[in-house]
Amino acid sequence: MASSPLKKFSGAARPSFKKRHSIQGSKKALYWMSLPALSLYVFLFLMPVLNNLRYALTKWDGIEEPEFVGLDNFKKLATDDDLATKVLGNNIEFMFWVVIFQTGFALLFATYLVKNTRTTLFFRTLFFFPTILSSVSVAMIWLFLYDPNYGAINTTFKKIGLDSFALNWLGSENSALYAIIFVQVWFHTGQMMVIYIAGLQQIPAELYEAANVDGASRWQQFKSVTWPMALPTSAVVVAYTTIQSFRAFDLVYATTQGGPNNETSILTTMIFQTAFNEFRFGYAASQSIIMVIMIFLITGLQKRILRTRY
Amino acid sequence: MKTKGTNSFSARRIGAVAAIAFALVATLLPSAFAAGEAFGKACTVEGASTGTSNTSLVCKAGSNGKLTWQRVRLASAYGAPAPALRAPKGSIEFHHWRGAEDGATFDKIIALFEARNPGAKIKQVVMPSGDYTNLGYSKIRTNNKAAVFATFRGSQFVQFAKGDMMTDLTAERFTRQNVIANGLIPGQYEGKQLGIPLHYLFNNPVYNTEIFAKEKWELPKNFTGLLNWCKAAKAAGYTPLAWSGGFRPNAGQMLNSMLMNSAPNYATLEKRIEDIDTGKADLQTAWFKDMAGRYKQMADAKCFPDNATGVTDAAAINLFATGKSPVIPTGSFQMGAIKTVNPAMTGKMQLFSLITTDEKPQYVGIQNNTFILSVNKNASTTDQKIARAFISFMLTGEIASIYANGTSQHVNVLDATYTNQDLINTSVWQSKKTLLAPRFLWLNQGVRDLMEDALIAIVGGKPIDATLEDYSKQIKQKLS
Numbered sequence: 001m002a003s004s005p006l007k008k009f010s011g012a013a014r015p016s017f018k019k020r021h022s023i024q025g026s027k028k029a030l031y032w033m034s035l036p037a038l039s040l041y042v043f044l045f046l047m048p049v050l051n052n053l054r055y056a057l058t059k060w061d062g063i064e065e066p067e068f069v070g071l072d073n074f075k076k077l078a079t080d081d082d083l084a085t086k087v088l089g090n091n092i093e094f095m096f097w098v099v100i101f102q103t104g105f106a107l108l109f110a111t112y113l114v115k116n117t118r119t120t121l122f123f124r125t126l127f128f129f130p131t132i133l134s135s136v137s138v139a140m141i142w143l144f145l146y147d148p149n150y151g152a153i154n155t156t157f158k159k160i161g162l163d164s165f166a167l168n169w170l171g172s173e174n175s176a177l178y179a180i181i182f183v184q185v186w187f188h189t190g191q192m193m194v195i196y197i198a199g200l201q202q203i204p205a206e207l208y209e210a211a212n213v214d215g216a217s218r219w220q221q222f223k224s225v226t227w228p229m230a231l232p233t234s235a236v237v238v239a240y241t242t243i244q245s246f247r248a249f250d251l252v253y254a255t256t257q258g259g260p261n262n263e264t265s266i267l268t269t270m271i272f273q274t275a276f277n278e279f280r281f282g283y284a285a286s287q288s289i290i291m292v293i294m295i296f297l298i299t300g301l302q303k304r305i306l307r308t309r310y
Numbered sequence: 311m312k313t314k315g316t317n318s319f320s321a322r323r324i325g326a327v328a329a330i331a332f333a334l335v336a337t338l339l340p341s342a343f344a345a346g347e348a349f350g351k352a353c354t355v356e357g358a359s360t361g362t363s364n365t366s367l368v369c370k371a372g373s374n375g376k377l378t379w380q381r382v383r384l385a386s387a388y389g390a391p392a393p394a395l396r397a398p399k400g401s402i403e404f405h406h407w408r409g410a411e412d413g414a415t416f417d418k419i420i421a422l423f424e425a426r427n428p429g430a431k432i433k434q435v436v437m438p439s440g441d442y443t444n445l446g447y448s449k450i451r452t453n454n455k456a457a458v459f460a461t462f463r464g465s466q467f468v469q470f471a472k473g474d475m476m477t478d479l480t481a482e483r484f485t486r487q488n489v490i491a492n493g494l495i496p497g498q499y500e501g502k503q504l505g506i507p508l509h510y511l512f513n514n515p516v517y518n519t520e521i522f523a524k525e526k527w528e529l530p531k532n533f534t535g536l537l538n539w540c541k542a543a544k545a546a547g548y549t550p551l552a553w554s555g556g557f558r559p560n561a562g563q564m565l566n567s568m569l570m571n572s573a574p575n576y577a578t579l580e581k582r583i584e585d586i587d588t589g590k591a592d593l594q595t596a597w598f599k600d601m602a603g604r605y606k607q608m609a610d611a612k613c614f615p616d617n618a619t620g621v622t623d624a625a626a627i628n629l630f631a632t633g634k635s636p637v638i639p640t641g642s643f644q645m646g647a648i649k650t651v652n653p654a655m656t657g658k659m660q661l662f663s664l665i666t667t668d669e670k671p672q673y674v675g676i677q678n679n680t681f682i683l684s685v686n687k688n689a690s691t692t693d694q695k696i697a698r699a700f701i702s703f704m705l706t707g708e709i710a711s712i713y714a715n716g717t718s719q720h721v722n723v724l725d726a727t728y729t730n731q732d733l734i735n736t737s738v739w740q741s742k743k744t745l746l747a748p749r750f751l752w753l754n755q756g757v758r759d760l761m762e763d764a765l766i767a768i769v770g771g772k773p774i775d776a777t778l779e780d781y782s783k784q785i786k787q788k789l790s
Contacts, residue, residue: 062447076790170556170620171770172619273759276448279469
């Protein structure tokens with residue numbers, strides 16, 4: 001009647017009543033321990049989000065009692081707000097060019113600077129440097145550089161005889177958005193480059209050795225090894241850049257405040273303007289919901305493209 | 311004993327009356343005659359005054375309709391300016407937006423206040439003006455320690471008043487006896503004095519007197535003269551007006567002068583602006599179109615900088631401070647910043663009448679009463695008492711003088727003495743017929759921004775009709 005080792009084992013695996021009780025107690029304690037963080041999340045995130053949804057259905061000036069208007073704010077946004085349509089277009093254009101150039105340059109720099117040498121470390125630091133500046137400082141620097149009459153850019157163009165390139169960068173409807181796109185790319189490429197470098201350094205060296213043995217050129221190595229292996233990193237970089245370009249409030253606000261003629265207004269500046277300048281908090285809440293939906297849609301689409309193609 | 315006492319009292323009273331009478335004569339006569347104006351003598355500009363002291367003369371029509379220099383009560387009540395209130399112990403915050411311009415002077419004033427009110431502490435909390443316009447309300451609303459704060463005249467003041475954020479200062483002695491009554495109007499809401507406007511500033515262009523003297527230019531007296539002067543200044547290699555078309559808040563300051571003589575009277579102007587502000591009229595209305603046309607004429611006469619729509623505020627200040635531009639069309643409030651860039655500009659600045667009519671102008675300049683000081687209704691009783699004491703302190707002649715001279719800013723306070731050369735030079739404007747800045751009659755900031763953007767676009771070369779139509783549509787959509 002000696003008990004089998006298996007039975008013994010299973011008997012040992014089942015904790016005693018006292019122990020079980022103690023485990024359940026620990027589980028309860030764990031739930032209690034998560035309570036402070038959960039309450040913070042509920043109060044600081046969930047409740048404002050739910051409140052935002054509620055305010056989006058009201059007409060509210062931030063002072064008097066909100067007046068329920070149903071879906072009127074969304075109807076107006078969709079049918080009777082040329083500015084919102086224009087701003088949405090601006091934001092999509094802004095995002096499109098920023099994602100393309102920022103991702104492209106970040107990957108290019110990362111490819112060249114992936115190895116750890118003194119020179120690459122120097123260049124990595126150089127390219128990363130703008131990221132550590134505050135966006136308002138960056139805006140101030142570029143405001144001086146872009147000055148149409150005395151700025152360094154136009155002065156240089158004029159000195160080398162390229163007068164036709166000396167534009168009214170931030171004051172002209174044709175160039176203002178692109179001037180800010182350039183600054184945004186300059187500002188954040190270094191940050192994305194670092195993410196790419198971390199990703200590229202995970203690619204096994206054997207793959208490149210094999211490609212070398214097969215006589216693959218540098219471009220072929222990039223196409224067949226680097227790019228496919230860097231796709232997960234690219235997905236992160238593209239998603240992050242997209243969200244960043246929807247949130248580029250400070251840079252736009254400090255350079256042009258959305259002007260001229262709202263050509264550089266993006267969704268965040270419009271929402272800020274609607275809420276804090278015009279005191280139409282209900283309408284601003286509905287605009288913010290549209291912005292969140294846009295980010296979800298675009299990042300979802302990007303994720304899908306990156307997954308299905310590779 | 312009683313008789314002796316009475317006699318003694320009467321003698322003292324007579325002595326006191328004589329002393330006061332002598333003091334009045336001694337102070338009134340020289341000040342009045344020194345300026346060439348005397349009590350009862352004829353004057354020409356109704357509303358003009360010899361200054362802002364308790365003894366100044368004002369040009370007023372008598373019962374016979376003739377304009378003469380008269381002694382009127384400048385404050386809203388009789389009596390000498392009240393001394394500062396005593397503050398209880400405690401600490402409060404003072405929120406405002408003029409950190410760069412006034413921060414150091416306020417530090418000095420606060421130190422004096424704290425020295426005279428032991429145990430009372432005030433901490434300055436400063437935000438840049440743009441942020442203050444947008445976020446000041448929510449920050450102060452959620453901070454009971456912000457017991458004293460400043461607001462801009464117009465939409466921001468109304469926002470705070472609607473939000474029931476300010477205590478009523480109507481009955482305070484400092485309100486009635488220390489401040490020029492006319493200057494109190496922007497701090498009133500629904501019959502209550504909810505704030506005291508500290509500043510008495512001029513939203514007129516500022517000009518460089520040295521350049522005008524060197525070039526032997528005369529100040530333009532009408533719109534044709536202005537256009538001709540712009541052409542002459544441009545030909546001489548200057549940027550006539552250092553206008554910051556790339557920075558709406560200051561580009562819009564010129565609107566005050568553009569509106570100044572655009573209506574037959576102030577009531578009409580007020581009505582016209584209210585109609586646009588509330589959507590009863592749009593920007594295509596004849597009077598606004600006419601004003602927009604004047605902007606275009608000025609642009610055609612090369613009054614504005616090249617690439618005007620891209621010129622930032624800093625660039626405009628630099629243009630003026632470095633002598634590349636003889637006029638900056640913003641206001642006296644920028645004199646401090648100009649002198650920071652170029653201290654040599656001290657004493658070389660004077661206010662410029664930007665006249666946009668060829669007929670006889672009704673007004674020659676713009677005056678504004680802003681930086682409205684209020685006590686936070688949500689602060690504790692003790693904190694409110696400190697706040698009140700601080701405001702009363704600011705409104706004494708002594709402290710107002712320190713503030714004015716330290717910040718190159720005229721004040722709305724009786725008996726302030728100006729020693730700052732630029733303030734002395736421009737004090738003469740307090741005796742000219744000026745209009746209360748009409749730009750701040752737009753209470754809807756969103757409408758005002760779009761209206762100003764339309765004018766900036768027109769200066770930038772956009773066609774008037776299409777631009778006004780486009781922006782009118784945007785305003786209509788915003789108001790619907």
